[in-house]
Amino acid sequence: MTPDHFYKSLADDTRLRCLLLITQYQELCVCELTEALNETQPKISRHLAQLRKNGILSDRRQGQWVFYQLHPELPNWSKHVLQTTLDNQILWLKNNIDQLETMGGRPQRTGSCC
């Protein structure tokens, strides 16, 4: 993946917020991101699919839920860039983080998630 492709992936508000939240929490499912960003589910899903296709995220199905994390083979410099951005742009993410925290823990095997 060339660097300009990498940065294309970060060049959208929705995708960047998803990536930074995942960087912070290691792993999040689609419905958590949908809630945290207060966006429609198809919109989130589409962006996550794009990030997966670009090799930036990997997904893991667990029951009904699909969890996304940074792709294990993402180059270190890319992870480093994401972490640097996260460290310096917490304010920009604050509302989304608050929203995540007030949702209560991870989705349970039974019952609804979001």
Added chain:
Amino acid sequence: MTPDHFYKSLADDTRLRCLLLITQYQELCVCELTEALNETQPKISRHLAQLRKNGILSDRRQGQWVFYQLHPELPNWSKHVLQTTLDNQILWLKNNIDQLETMGGRPQRTGSCC
């Protein structure tokens, strides 16, 4: 400047190469970048204007030439991201750096530059 705006600026092959070359050489003029990237002058100029408008570059006129450098007030984390990218993507830039080096020194006050 929000981070997604910053990354939009890096999300193009031409712009990113300009930025990384400027990160490496501190200051370059339009004709040097035009030669190094082997692109048309209006194309380079347009992208540099965009980066200037976005607050990522600043320009300085010296005679016929306009030199661009990273904007003095660019946040440190942004500079850090650029430097990290440069350090890890030298190969991607190799041809452009070689082209710059073989052009002979900086444009002189007399004579043509490129």
Added chain:
DNA sequence: ACACCATATACGGTTTTGCATATATATGAT
């Protein structure tokens, strides 16, 4: 089987982006 929840994809439309080409402006040299 059916209903429900989570996720993915398809379709159609609007907006944005990038480009090539032509032209304008500014500086310097003769």
Added chain:
DNA sequence: ATCATATATATGCAAAACCGTATATGGTGT
């Protein structure tokens, strides 16, 4: 003043990016 060089901008067009809505897929529980 004229010409050459360097840079900037304008125009028109094609391609790409995003979005909302509708619908499809897949898993869970009854």
